[in-house]
Amino acid sequence: MIKLRKKKMNNLLDLIDESKSISIISHINPDGDSLGSMLGLGLALKKIHPKVTIFVNDIIPGKYMFLPGLNHLIKYDLNKWQNYELTFVLDCGDEKRLDQSKALLKNSKRIVNIDHHISNDFFGDYNIIDTKASSTCEIIYYLLKERLNIEIDTDIATNLYVGIMTDTGSFKYDNTSPKTHITAANLLEAGIDTAEISLNLYQSNSIESMKFLGYILSNLELHSNDKVAIVYITKDLIEQFGIDPEETDSMINYARDLKGVEIAITLRELEVNLVKASFRAKGDFDVNKLANAFGGGGHKKASGAVLEGAIDDVKEHILNEIEKTKVSW
């Protein structure tokens, strides 16, 4: 289940002890699992090591601003930070998704790559990859508990719980295993405030984003015998409703969750003639292959690509590709 490739890492604690400086990084466009795992591991390592730095590349989405230890996150600056003896790369299957902080890979003596994505290409000196884990936070939990023996206090537990909760769609997706629930039970025992977490993650929607969701749902388009649902998000709409584009990210789920829909697509205008397409699949259709056809990628059930062209042309282009590649409809 857990694969270790390249060097054998008998004692991670020794590696941490031997390293004068440690950095922790993760993928761009931070989500619950990247932030939760960085902060969970970071707060834990800070208990046993004097020089631990956690880097982010982007702005943190508002709903995660309650995470304990958020003040420890430092915006990565290529010119300022370069050399760390040990770098942990979390929740990142692909070096490209490290953006600027990728420079740390070259300038670190040792890389520990911890991830749950099946696409992870083992770019670390040490690779702790568990594709059966619901999330990187689930892996970090057992790393802290069983290999590093660092106490999981309420702050660490809150971060790890948020990563597990968001990566499993609140324990709904089929990456949720019995072990995931056992982990959640243990994190609850650590005294986390689940009401506060739910309030921040799920009960703090802006009225603008809900009105926008209303517009989106009222204007859903169905194609290919109602098996494909399309959500349009133009720059004009985002401006008109006064919302943060990041708030639109989860809206594709409403399209996916329609009865009979097998592929949900969001087309979001990034700028004139540049469209970000996001794909979600519910049935057997492999949207990773669909994204590949447009130079993008992702997973079988969630992927994306950036396409050039007017939004209507991009739509036709994608629908044609789906018609070509569908198998069993």
Place this chain on the structure above:
Amino acid sequence: MIKLRKKKMNNLLDLIDESKSISIISHINPDGDSLGSMLGLGLALKKIHPKVTIFVNDIIPGKYMFLPGLNHLIKYDLNKWQNYELTFVLDCGDEKRLDQSKALLKNSKRIVNIDHHISNDFFGDYNIIDTKASSTCEIIYYLLKERLNIEIDTDIATNLYVGIMTDTGSFKYDNTSPKTHITAANLLEAGIDTAEISLNLYQSNSIESMKFLGYILSNLELHSNDKVAIVYITKDLIEQFGIDPEETDSMINYARDLKGVEIAITLRELEVNLVKASFRAKGDFDVNKLANAFGGGGHKKASGAVLEGAIDDVKEHILNEIEKTKVSW
């Protein structure tokens, strides 16, 4: 935690053995926990007893039509079924919510009342009330495992999991305890198909209901410094969108989940001058008291009442009552 009042029930198995006929009933307007607990217990008892009948009063909502054993549910008919030696009443804090099947309480030799609602008034001969349990399904799980020693097969596990999942808002609400997650882990180990369950519960929305949700969100009303959100559902709208009124039940959650909103209200026109008001609270406001003011009831965070009057008048009436009773705004 578990309270037993009135008669002491040393061995539930003996009581089951001694009874020639067993019926299982629950509250009107069936939900995941009432259906899951009736079917979970019912399928289990059928393994050890030849005469077990499960009654329902109403039509089963479409999203639960996948529950294993659903064919065992019998529509209660006051004229046909009256005498059972032993009746289990599940997930029902109040005899009134048994509707017609209440007749079974009089015509049964023994009543076992199993529930997790704090409002339960111990109307049974035996009462297994655990207000710390997330759901009646969670109580049934331990009853089967620890007291009845009946194997929890995949069909039983699926029913119990659905009750736990729906009553906890997919493990988000603060009735979710470490024990709830441990129970879920055990149910997953029993081989349930969580992808199929999620598909039915969360990913089978009708396009009509999503378009209607779009309309509702586009027309949300905020009052009392944006602390009260109101959703209007007139008979005309339901007809215009061609939806089942039951599909509107969860839409109040979108109003509750707005940042800053403390009370969400749905006003649904049942007929001319008759309005069903549903209340949800996020902060400290006690919507049970609010419902009481209009002859209704429920819990601190979820309640309802039926009011006479035009929908606009009902709205004013309720907003006035909120202004009167609010404490700390």
